[in-house]
Amino acid sequence: MVGDRRIGVDNAGLEVGFVPDPENWGRWEEAKALLEPARARGDFATVWESDEVMCAVMDGDELLAVATAWLSTERFVEVKLVGGRDHRRWLSELDKVLGAAAREAGAERMVAIGRAGWLKSIAALGWAKVGETDPKTWVYSRGV
Numbered sequence: 001m002v003g004d005r006r007i008g009v010d011n012a013g014l015e016v017g018f019v020p021d022p023e024n025w026g027r028w029e030e031a032k033a034l035l036e037p038a039r040a041r042g043d044f045a046t047v048w049e050s051d052e053v054m055c056a057v058m059d060g061d062e063l064l065a066v067a068t069a070w071l072s073t074e075r076f077v078e079v080k081l082v083g084g085r086d087h088r089r090w091l092s093e094l095d096k097v098l099g100a101a102a103r104e105a106g107a108e109r110m111v112a113i114g115r116a117g118w119l120k121s122i123a124a125l126g127w128a129k130v131g132e133t134d135p136k137t138w139v140y141s142r143g144v
Helices: 028-042 091-104 116-125
Strands: 005-009 014-019 053-059 062-071 076-084 109-115 128-134 137-143
Touching: 014 091, 028 062, 028 076, 028 109, 053 091, 062 091, 076 091, 091 109, 091 116, 109 116, 116 128, 116 137
Parallel strands: 076 109
Antiparallel strands: 005 014, 014 053, 053 062, 062 076, 109 137, 128 137
């Protein structure tokens, strides 16, 4: 199990859940390594901050992906960093879990900033381009 709050297991056996204490999680170093490329691209100081949640996608003992997110006072959740391998295996399940958590927290939408190429994968999940920070980096949003 990922953490103390199990969210679900999909038909492929993937488990998606929140990590209660990321820095003391036994997979912390692996999670940091998965998030590092996104951290560097976004020029963030760290891969996780104490006001964020971390969500992990597991396939048995294999950590496939991790994401960080935080709730704004303006009723949206920003999906800050996402990292993993073979995103076609887990992206939809991760999006469902983050969307449900955002709704539970009272958010009206989720936002993310990422490479323009992500649109191919996330458009089918309801995400749309709403702006850009530069021609290769776009701002995405979807309702929850």
